[in-house]
Amino acid sequence: METQAIYMKTVNPSKSARITGWVISILCLLFLVVDGGMKVVNAAESVKGSTHLGWPAELVPGLGVVLLICTLLYAIPRTAILGAVFISCYLGGAVAIMVRVNEPYYFPIIFGILVWVGLYLRIPALRALFPVNKA
Incomplete structure (x- = not known):
């Protein structure tokens, strides 16, 4: 019941937020495809x-x-959230390995944040689940 209420109260993001979200997501997708390829x-x-x-x-x-x-799942709008979860898991492993060998590990963390920011800016349901209140 509550889940339906969350989805029903969502407000579509502004056009600029949606475009920014797509730009961030596409840049992440390009990097992931090149890296995986x-x-x-x-x-x-x-x-x-x-x-x-x-x-x-x-x-x-x-x-x-x-x-x-994981990247393919992220690229398909219907499965983008599942893809983002899997990419986050992959990047979590990257952080763990980089910590183990004493290498800088900030890039996978920042990249994981960008993956989610891209979705957050364009998917109203994520905005409803994680609201950012204006002060």
Whole structure:
């Protein structure tokens, strides 16, 4: 009952918020597709970076496939929230690995925030679940 009430009280975002949300989401999608694609095709830089973080080189394409599946879910508007959850899980693993090898770990955190900001700006239901009140 309460869930339906949340969805019924939503107000559509402004045109500028919706456009900004799409721009952020598309930029995130482009980065994720390139990163996942480079892992799948075993690009030298991607393999070098992954092995530096402790991943065996033969597992890098599998990571790319997982990332591309998550990205595909994020790209489809109907499954975008599920894709964002999976991308957040993937990025959480990236943070854990980077902490373990003592590398800067701020990029996956900021990127994960951008993934959600893009959705928040364009999906009214997320705005209803996480309201930001003006002071």
